[in-house]
Amino acid sequence: MAGAVTVRDVARLASVSASTVSRALSASELVAPHTRDRILAAARQLGYSANTSARSLITGRTSNFGLVVPDLENPYFASVTKGVQSRALSEGFAVFVADSDEDVRTEIELARKLASQVDGLILCSPRMGNRDLAAVTESTTVVLVNRQLPQVHSITVDDTEIVRQALGHLYALGHRTVAYAGGPATSWSDGQRRNGIRSALSDLPGLKVAEIGSFRPVFGGGMSAADLAVATGATAVLAYNDLMALGILSRLQARGINVPADMSVVGIDDVSAATLVSPALTTVRAPLQKVGTAAVDALIDSIFPDRPPLPPETLPVELIVRASTSVPSRPPLTSREEAGLDERSSNAHQ
């Protein structure tokens, strides 16, 4: 049994009333220093700690946050979670963490369930529709990560810039046909990146980007994407994230396709595994933990409206060049450029 000791016990021991005990523990300057000390001593002696249920019942606040992520085993979300964690704890909040397993139904259910017992909710890369998202927004304060919605505070990385840097790098090396292995179709970030591709194309004359489809944002998804990328005749492939890029690397090696000589590979995020493989993965680094801490800051600012609200935040990114990219030293492995793949003529406007 945890807190069998209540304010009344402390009050009795300190020979004061329950209200005074309560004050001494919160607005401590409203109580005489002498009695305050006596109360604190009594509380410590009895091992008193306030019952959070009773407190939040009357205050209407829980000092808890909720965090919903698609997959804790994805190192991207693990890092964001860690960032959320550390900042929330240092600000006095505990964090419910929920893993939706990339499933929209689960995600909605978790968000709803948590909303009722937190002061605010961080939804990380939510896949649910705008309608469901709006419903959650009605029920509690929400901060979105990797997604934007009018009127809702959000933390995003600069997806346009990610694509610009990745494609710019490959273009500078001499690549002119690049495959894009996309993430989940319901991912807002993926949409942003596809937009980013279109806008980057106008700065990179002669570049062709073949969008080869949507894949699960994990290692296995990358393995599926690899063969399609090869079939487009591309000399390089940009993946939705590092995990997919690692899967692509693995599949290419299994097929005896040399990276980077035959095919360059670029990932996104710079998760720690990116440096473990050989060749090491060229990637665009996103500030993972910082995404989490920024989300907590935004949440706290939304909850306490006295401070001026922060503007939506878009965090900077950084290209990290490693060994998985080089000049396209050999001709494309295939020239099936007319194949029935989803090769949108992305350079139509040139």
Add this chain to the structure above:
Amino acid sequence: MAGAVTVRDVARLASVSASTVSRALSASELVAPHTRDRILAAARQLGYSANTSARSLITGRTSNFGLVVPDLENPYFASVTKGVQSRALSEGFAVFVADSDEDVRTEIELARKLASQVDGLILCSPRMGNRDLAAVTESTTVVLVNRQLPQVHSITVDDTEIVRQALGHLYALGHRTVAYAGGPATSWSDGQRRNGIRSALSDLPGLKVAEIGSFRPVFGGGMSAADLAVATGATAVLAYNDLMALGILSRLQARGINVPADMSVVGIDDVSAATLVSPALTTVRAPLQKVGTAAVDALIDSIFPDRPPLPPETLPVELIVRASTSVPSRPPLTSREEAGLDERSSNAHQ
């Protein structure tokens, strides 16, 4: 604002009393089917959901669990967390997750803070002393992961068997001097593994194990350990976990030491990154998510004493042979066997 709608609102709409509403939502068979339907309809219409603070104030239960892990970015703990998550949610519990950042003080503080607002606490690889641990155990129901303490339910992997399989594998390949790169000195598992080494030695005549010290259980710790391992003259190294093994692999390659020709490397856990590197890492697989689900099951069983309590559980492990181990085809890189390193003569009893 979330739950502005209370039982009384639902009661009014359904033309019944508040208590009937309460009953309809919990012990639904105590209320007439007809009124029950009316109440449920009213509740749904108003979007009612019970205030968890008020409920737990009176019931004394929160339907929340707490989980404390040393490092969420460590894929081992990420997987355990995911397992805890999924099982807890399917049993109707939400989970507070806290990351101690491998720090004992933080860990103690987190455990104490969470203990007051949960029905049970899962402490994963806790580093705190037995005394502090016992204190936490007093304040709430606890299940330990990767540690044992009398009277406290615990889930562990079979550390003795891990070591036996790893050393047995290396021994069979012909290795006779193996370095052990240990984990944190305060880690219970590390202690178990060192015990396991001693017991394994009696089955493996002629084997020598050099314990080269305690390292941080992450990539960087492995890099530090690598040079010490080489200096012992060992032809193989067993690491406390996969992350360290990957760091060792990386450092050996940087030094131009070939794995497995010059040095075999074995990890523990089989985290997903183990297959990404080349050579792929030989490791002893632990059932990561299952550790988490088993911990939740144990917690639930401890909380509801009506069911027969489960015995402490030790989960099985499995050797996974990959490319990072082979026969010791070349002589040791060094023969400084008398060097001042922490080379306990582990085979003293032979």
Add this chain to the structure above:
DNA sequence: TTGTAGGCGTTATCAT
């Protein structure tokens, strides 16, 4: 089967 009444532990309001 349903309603009434009381209390869980805390904080807020009001009075002293």
Add this chain to the structure above:
DNA sequence: ATGATAACGCCTACAA
């Protein structure tokens, strides 16, 4: 500066 009292929303005897 401190104390008495009420109220937060719910559950659970007990009464009807």
